[in-house]
Amino acid sequence: MTWQLRRASVADLHHIMDIERSVFVTDAWSEEMMRSELESDHTVYVVATALGAPDIVQGYAGLMVPAGATEADVQTIAVAPQVRRMGLGRVLMHALIKAARAAGVRDLFLEVRADNAGAQALYDSLGFAGIGVRPGYYQPDDVDAIVMKLELSRPSTAVGAS
Numbered sequence: 285m286t287w288q289l290r291r292a293s294v295a296d297l298h299h300i301m302d303i304e305r306s307v308f309v310t311d312a313w314s315e316e317m318m319r320s321e322l323e324s325d326h327t328v329y330v331v332a333t334a335l336g337a338p339d340i341v342q343g344y345a346g347l348m349v350p351a352g353a354t355e356a357d358v359q360t361i362a363v364a365p366q367v368r369r370m371g372l373g374r375v376l377m378h379a380l381i382k383a384a385r386a387a388g389v390r391d392l393f394l395e396v397r398a399d400n401a402g403a404q405a406l407y408d409s410l411g412f413a414g415i416g417v418r419p420g421y422y423q424p425d426d427v428d429a430i431v432m433k434l435e436l437s438r439p440s441t442a443v444g445a446s
């Protein structure tokens with residue numbers, strides 16, 4: 285399947301919130317919080333739409349990357365349930381990693397629920413490594429967060445190595 289990716293704007297807020305509420309049932313962000321993320325000068329949010337249907341958002345992802353920072357955080361990522369396991373999550377993560385590299389980031393961090401094996405598998409496959417645990421980070425479910433880090437200074441693939 286083919287998607288088009290573009291920088292998200294506040295015009296995408298309602299589509300993003302539709303996915304957010306259906307995916308993060310117990311810990312969805314509020315519309316106000318998502319709006320401030322989209323409006324922030326320190327974030328990069330991308331949305332993916334189906335080819336030929338630019339208004340139908342099928343996934344989104346966001347990065348917190350203050351100007352000049354060498355560290356950045358993956359804030360969120362979600363793919364609509366009906367288009368999962370088709371590669372969109374990976375495409376969105378690659379877009380964030382590219383944006384982080386372009387901003388001069390060296391270390392990219394994220395937190396993932398300890399019970400979210402699917403997302404952990406995606407991050408593992410991209411080279412993220414677990415570096416710690418935040419007990420009970422996700423409330424009200426009382427689920428631990430696993431903190432993961434990707435070192436961008438290390439090329440993910442060896443090019444021209446001999």
Ligand SMILES: CC(C)(COP(=O)(O)OP(=O)(O)OC[C@H]1O[C@@H](n2cnc3c(N)ncnc32)[C@H](O)[C@@H]1OP(=O)(O)O)[C@@H](O)C(=O)NCCC(=O)NCCS
Pocket residue numbers: 307360361362363364367368369370371372373374375395396397400401402403405406407409
């Ligand atoms: C996590 C999420 C973004 C992945 O999106 P996706 O488009 O389905 O992911 P992809 O199709 O790009 O998957 C890439 C790889 O990640 C791994 N993966 C993704 N979902 C998986 C699952 N449910 N179980 C096991 N591995 C999974 C696989 O290695 C997969 O490669 P494969 O399909 O060739 O085996 C999506 O499941 C989602 O939106 N989940 C709900 C929100 C969420 O958990 N966000 C993360 C918060 S930290």
